[in-house]
Structures are given as C-alpha cells and as structure tokens.
Amino acid sequence: xSILHVEDIGIAFGGVKAVDHVTFHVEKGEVxxxxxxxxxxxxxxxxxxxxxxxxxxGKVLLSGEDVTGREPQELARRGMSRTFQNLQVFFRMTARxxxxxxxxxxxxxxxxAHLFALPATARQNRESAEAADRFLDRVGLAxxxxxxxxxxxxxxxxxxxxxxxxxxxxSVLLLDEPAAGCNPVETEEIERLVRSIADExxxxxxxxxxxxxxxxxxxxxxxxxxxxxxxxxxxxxxxxNPKVIEAYLGTHGSKEASVACR
Amino acid sequence: xxxxxxxxxxxxxxxxxxxxxxxxxxxxxxxxDVVNFAQGEFVMIGGMTTVFATAAGVPMPLxxxxxxxxxxxxxxxxxxxxxxxxxxxSPVTLIIITIGASIFLRGLAAIVFDKQFHSLPAFSxxxxxxxxxxxxxxxxxxVIGGALVIVVLLWTFFNRTLTGKAILATAANRLAARLVxxxxxxxxxxxxxxxxxxxxxxxxxxxxxxxxxYDVGTLLALKGFAAAMLGGMGNPIGAxxxxxxxxxxxxxxxxxxxxTYKDAVAFIVILxxxxxxxxxxxxxxxxxxx
Amino acid sequence: xxxxxxxxxxxxxxxxxxxxxxxxxxxxxSFYLRVAALVWIxxxxxxxxxxxxxxxxxxSLGHAGFFGVGAYSVAILPAQFGLHPLVSLIVGALAAALxxxxxxxxxxxxxxxxxxxxxxxxxxxxxxxxxNEAWLTGGPDGMPVPRLVxxxxxxxxxxxxxxxxxxxxxxxxxxxxxxxxxxxxxALRALHDSEVAARVVGVDVARYKLIVFVISxxxxxxxxSTLALVNGFITPDAAGFLHSIQLVTMVVLGGMGSVLGSVxxxxxxxxxxxxxxAFHDYEHLLLGFLMMAFMILLRAGIVPSLSAAFxxxxx
Numbered sequence: 001x002s003i004l005h006v007e008d009i010g011i012a013f014g015g016v017k018a019v020d021h022v023t024f025h026v027e028k029g030e031v032x033x034x035x036x037x038x039x040x041x042x043x044x045x046x047x048x049x050x051x052x053x054x055x056x057x058g059k060v061l062l063s064g065e066d067v068t069g070r071e072p073q074e075l076a077r078r079g080m081s082r083t084f085q086n087l088q089v090f091f092r093m094t095a096r097x098x099x100x101x102x103x104x105x106x107x108x109x110x111x112x113a114h115l116f117a118l119p120a121t122a123r124q125n126r127e128s129a130e131a132a133d134r135f136l137d138r139v140g141l142a143x144x145x146x147x148x149x150x151x152x153x154x155x156x157x158x159x160x161x162x163x164x165x166x167x168x169x170x171s172v173l174l175l176d177e178p179a180a181g182c183n184p185v186e187t188e189e190i191e192r193l194v195r196s197i198a199d200e201x202x203x204x205x206x207x208x209x210x211x212x213x214x215x216x217x218x219x220x221x222x223x224x225x226x227x228x229x230x231x232x233x234x235x236x237x238x239x240x241n242p243k244v245i246e247a248y249l250g251t252h253g254s255k256e257a258s259v260a261c262r
Numbered sequence: 263x264x265x266x267x268x269x270x271x272x273x274x275x276x277x278x279x280x281x282x283x284x285x286x287x288x289x290x291x292x293x294x295d296v297v298n299f300a301q302g303e304f305v306m307i308g309g310m311t312t313v314f315a316t317a318a319g320v321p322m323p324l325x326x327x328x329x330x331x332x333x334x335x336x337x338x339x340x341x342x343x344x345x346x347x348x349x350x351x352s353p354v355t356l357i358i359i360t361i362g363a364s365i366f367l368r369g370l371a372a373i374v375f376d377k378q379f380h381s382l383p384a385f386s387x388x389x390x391x392x393x394x395x396x397x398x399x400x401x402x403x404x405v406i407g408g409a410l411v412i413v414v415l416l417w418t419f420f421n422r423t424l425t426g427k428a429i430l431a432t433a434a435n436r437l438a439a440r441l442v443x444x445x446x447x448x449x450x451x452x453x454x455x456x457x458x459x460x461x462x463x464x465x466x467x468x469x470x471x472x473x474x475x476y477d478v479g480t481l482l483a484l485k486g487f488a489a490a491m492l493g494g495m496g497n498p499i500g501a502x503x504x505x506x507x508x509x510x511x512x513x514x515x516x517x518x519x520x521x522t523y524k525d526a527v528a529f530i531v532i533l534x535x536x537x538x539x540x541x542x543x544x545x546x547x548x549x550x551x552x
Numbered sequence: 553x554x555x556x557x558x559x560x561x562x563x564x565x566x567x568x569x570x571x572x573x574x575x576x577x578x579x580x581x582s583f584y585l586r587v588a589a590l591v592w593i594x595x596x597x598x599x600x601x602x603x604x605x606x607x608x609x610x611x612s613l614g615h616a617g618f619f620g621v622g623a624y625s626v627a628i629l630p631a632q633f634g635l636h637p638l639v640s641l642i643v644g645a646l647a648a649a650l651x652x653x654x655x656x657x658x659x660x661x662x663x664x665x666x667x668x669x670x671x672x673x674x675x676x677x678x679x680x681x682x683x684n685e686a687w688l689t690g691g692p693d694g695m696p697v698p699r700l701v702x703x704x705x706x707x708x709x710x711x712x713x714x715x716x717x718x719x720x721x722x723x724x725x726x727x728x729x730x731x732x733x734x735x736x737x738x739a740l741r742a743l744h745d746s747e748v749a750a751r752v753v754g755v756d757v758a759r760y761k762l763i764v765f766v767i768s769x770x771x772x773x774x775x776x777s778t779l780a781l782v783n784g785f786i787t788p789d790a791a792g793f794l795h796s797i798q799l800v801t802m803v804v805l806g807g808m809g810s811v812l813g814s815v816x817x818x819x820x821x822x823x824x825x826x827x828x829x830a831f832h833d834y835e836h837l838l839l840g841f842l843m844m845a846f847m848i849l850l851r852a853g854i855v856p857s858l859s860a861a862f863x864x865x866x867x
Contacts, residue, residue, distance in 0.1 A: 089746070090750075093738070100738055101739065161749075
C-alpha cells in the first residue's frame, strides 16, 4: 500500500485552476519529486497535501486513511511534516527553540505543570532541548543553537526548517524547494541530507528547481504544467520525455537540453 | 410606519457621520496601514472651531472654512510630527501613537476651547419636514446630503485626478508606487489632510443636532472604526455601508428595543457578521500564501 | 555573568520581588504606597494581557471587560449571596475564564484589526450590562465593596495592600515566565510568528489561542477583584473601553513580550497622571504628548528598546 495517495485532486483560485485532476502515489521510503515550470502548481499541491488548503475535489490518503480536508495539525499527528518555500520560521525565537517547537506533539503538554513550573516541565524542556540540539547538529546548525532566527543567514534558515520538520519525527516529509537560493556547496549538503533522511526510511516528497539534484536523488518524478500532470516516471524516463523538455525549454531548446542533460 | 420612517431618518443621519469617520479611517489605512484613532478628534475640531469662530463674530460660512482648514493643518502636523518620525514601527506602536495624539488633541481642545457642550444653529431652521408621518429635521438633510456630496467628490478625486490615482496606487502597492515615481510620503500626508477635512465637515454638519464638546471624538472613533471593520477594512464602499448600518442599527435598537442598549445592538450585529464573514461585509476572502 | 542572570527564567520575578521590597523602604507616605499598590494591580492585568498580545500576538481591546467581571464579583457576590470576598474573587476568576472560553472560540478565529473590533465589541457589551443592570450593579454610580477580612485581620491601609498586591504581582510574573518557558509558551510564541508553520508541526492553533485568552482573562479578573477590594468601591469605568485601551497601551509602552515591560508600562501610565495632576488643565495634553514621544523614541517599548540599546553599547 502506498503511504501517500493523491487522487484526482484539484483547486481553483478565482476561476484559475491552480491544480487540476492530479493523481499519484508515493511509496514508503522513496524520494518522490514534483517538478514543473514556475506557476505549475507545485506549492499549491503541497498546500493541498498538507491540509493548508482544502481541495475543491479529489482525495488525499495518508497510510490508507482518507485525510482530505483535515487540518495540518491533524496530519502532523498522523506523521506528516513539511517545510515552506517562502520561509516560515519563528523569527522571534532562537534556532534551538524553533526546533523545540517541532517536538510539540512528542512533548508532555500539561498546562498546570507548565504554569507552576513543576519538575516535569523542566525535565520536558531539557529533553526537547537535547533533541533539538541533535537535529540542529544533523543539519549542520549546531553553532547557531542560541542565535535568534532573525539573525541567521538565509541558507541556514532553510536548513532550520528541515531540522524543525525532522524534529517531529515524521513518516512523510514534504520539502518545498529546500535548495532554493543556496550556493552549490550548500545545495550539495542539502542533497546529502535529503538522501540520509530517505535512507532512514522517511518518505520524502520534494519540490525543487535544481534539476541536477532532482535527477540524482529521486526514485520517481512527477511533472506538472499549468496545474496538470505532464509526465511521471524515473529520472531517466523524465529526462528522455520530449514533452517535459519542451515544457521547460520550448521546442527550440529541446535539442540543446537533451545534450546538456546527458 | 411613521415610527419606522422616523428611526430611518435619525439612523441615516447618525450613520452618515459614522460613514464619514469610517471613510477617514479607510483613506489613511489604505495609504499607510495606520489605524488612526485620532480620527474622531477631527470631527470634534470641526464642530468646536466653528462654534468658537462664530461666537467670536466670524460669519458662519467663513467660520466653517476656518474650521476645515484648522483640521487639515492638524492632520498634516499629525502626520509630519508623529507618524512620519515613527515610519517602520509596528502597526500596534503606530496605533498607540494615534491614541496618544487623540488624548493630546482632546487636552488641547479643553485648553483652547472649554469643557462645555456647544451647539450651532441649524443651517436652514428647526422646522421639521413632515414625511409620511415622520418629522425630519432639516439639518438631517444637510448631514446626509453633505455626506453624499463628499462621497461623490472623493470618487471623482480618486478616479479622475492624477493625485487621486497616486493615492490609489500607493494603497495597492507602496513599493511599486515608489518605483514609478510616486512620492509616497506626500501621499500619506495627503491622506491625513483629506481624512481630517472629511472628519471636520462631518463634525460641522452634525453639531446642530448632536451638540459637540472637547471629548466627543473617542466615541465617534470607536463607532467609525467598528463601521469600517463591519464593511471590510480598506474598502471605501464598505466603510460607507458599515457606517450607515451602524447608525440604523442604533436607531432601531434604541427605538424598538431599549435606548440604554442601543450600542449593544450595533456591536452584537457586528460580532455576528464577523463570525460569518471574518473579512467584513465587502472584505475579500484572503488565501494564505505559503 | 549579567547575561547568565538575565537568561535565567527566574530573574524577572526575582527583580520584581526586590523592587517591591526595596520600594517599600523609600516610600515617604501611605499615599505613595497606595499609588504603588495601584501599579502592582495594573501590572498584574498587563502581564496577563501581554501573554496574549506580546507572546501569542493576539490583540484584545476588550480586556477591561474581564477586569470588570472580577471587580463586580467581589462587590456583588458578598452582597447577594454572603460569599467571602476571597471566595468571590475565585468565583469571579472562574466566571471570567468561562466567559473567555465561550467568547474566545468564535472571536479568536478573527485576525488583526477584525479581532480588535470583535474584542472591542465584547468589552462594550460587558460594560453596558454593568452600567445598565442597576438592580445588581448599582448602575453608573457604582457600588460599595465589603472590606476583606482574613480571620481576625481586617485588611486596610496602604501598607497592608502594598504587600498583598505586590505579592500577587510577583506571583503573576512567576507564573507568566513559567508559561513562556514551557512547551505551551513555545507553541504560543510560534503561532505568533507563523500560524501555518506551527500547525504543520502539530500545534492546535485555535486551542492554544483559547488557552492564552482564558489565562489572560483570569489575570485581568483577579486584578479587577483586587482593585475593588483595595478601593472599597467600584464603578463601571473599570470595565470601560478607555480602561481596555489603557491596558493595551501599558503593554505596548512597556514592551510587547516582556514581563518586566508590563510592570514598567503599568508604572508609567499609573504614576504619570498622578504627577501630571500638578499641571491641572495641561494634564491630558502632556500625557498624550509623552505617549507619542515614548512610542516614537522607544518604538519596541521601554524595556526591550532600552535593553537593546544597553546590549549594543556593551558589544
């Protein structure tokens, strides 16, 4: 059974069909990439999958359970976590605190203990902080732990979001352009990170513009254009698909592209 | 039926004033994102200045012009001395600044004028006009008619003049407006001056009916703000609609239910509307972009 | 050293305890003790409101409504049902919590200025009920509040109330810093910065907004009860719109998201008018001017702005 099953999903904004009848399955433990030109509906699709938007039609199944129209926090409880293309960082908190929020569902949340600082709260804070430090270390941000997020550089914030999402120990992780705006060295680090996440058995759904990274890392790729499915397949199949090349580079560029991609 | 018409008339009169205050909120909010809680003080300044100028022997039409000019100057000073220096501060900081300005202007009025209630003679007599059994004060027609004229003038200004379009452009996208050469600081200053003038006119028109004093601004700002939100913040038509609705709800609430709870009726309806339409009556449904 | 001290959660309640104790010895007369007691009471309400506004980022222009519920509880319940003032205070706090719970569910779905106007409306409704139901509340003229008697001790005089209100305020600050540093506090601060990011890691945003709304209502209610007991009399103004605005101004003036700032903001807005009465007619003029000047010069609020300036100088 597929861990994530998106069936015939769609949404429209003011008459524009942002996502239109898209269907795919993601298998457990694979890296599944969604690519497409700007405005193809990739991020909207992420928002539909993670419960941020409610689809106009279609279904989302997580581990076989119909979760269509569920709130994001309910999906989080069922093992889904994500990052955002346009940084959604808690800027007033330190890097460590950002990741500690990622532990929310794993924390004991007794309000009484919190208000009166019972020993359980201190213990919980310590546990969460230790866990947060582990995840910060994992994404290479250990040095930033005490820094307010508002003072961190862009590339570090991208990784901070990944650390926060990982801290929730998800079974499905949606990454929205984790390498956008990063230099080649940082991109390589992120690629390594994504691979290690997948190696641990976490299913990764990836939206990314860096084609080299997508081609290297993905088990399967789903191509969107104008909100619709254009193609789906392995890296090799997608690279050879003339419709995909045309969508990306236009008919004139297709020949050069097929050379360049080789 | 006569009763109904009577409530309609008084509701529309008060509502027209709320609508003008709400419109003032909207103009400044659109240009600058500032919610100006000193908006009610412009209404007070309009009424009080006219009262004291006429008492000093200035003929009424001239007194009115002086009052409007005084409000416009204060509007400009408010922007230059209090809002502009705090440019870039958080919205809530700016709101507290306008609340400070409102307290300051109230204190100023108590010194320059006094703390008594004042009235103005009605513009065209006090003989009520009978209409379907309802007795309507001639001044009501002045208030409603005046509001109508202001709305038409504003519409023309925003849609037919370059300066007006510059304000609209700034409201739509401040950065883009600056990039195409709009002096946004000037535009924001102008929005304060314009709102001050609108408020002052409202104050002058309504003083013969409701009286004025140095502290009438607070309640008007509160009602105007509520009206602007009811209509949908940032939408001028919504502001007018919201203002009239709040006025009518108060009049009907006072007439048919209880005069002590007339404000409650308006706010219960506002709460009910917002629960169903969280962006106000004419507000756009917003989609969170992430 | 200094930094380690400040980063300790308990630094703020400790500083405030020292302040309460220290100030007592420099107060020249019981009049000053009374003013200080008013500061501690307002500070308590403002700390609660700051949890809502400064940490969770949700504005309330109707918090005086909860303040009024607390104030009138210690007036009405002893008069009508013969309840002890302390029991009345607790019943009042529970009533405020229940009211906040019921009102908060629909209201907190609203955002920004719409939330502001809805809370404003709520506050006005409470004010109108208090002002109009004269059979219960004495109407606009207000009503007397029975003295607080603890055992054989009739609590009276500036000194006694100074210590009681000071202790309440310190306890309030302690609970607030506990909350901020807990998982609940992190969830609240997170939803302030990005609701959607908080939701995708599992924070039930609606629930947490409601929790902090209820907590802040209880703070306001306890502060209201205490004020009523100190004054021995209460009028509807305690629940009025202007009082709500005053509480919000204290939060912003002192510093959003700063417990220490809440106390400073309350102190400034309580003490300033007392000082300015010396200027008679110019009182409001000066108050308005100073509010504008403070906010223009220290736009992040007094405590955060000053501590940033201080840190900048040392760095």
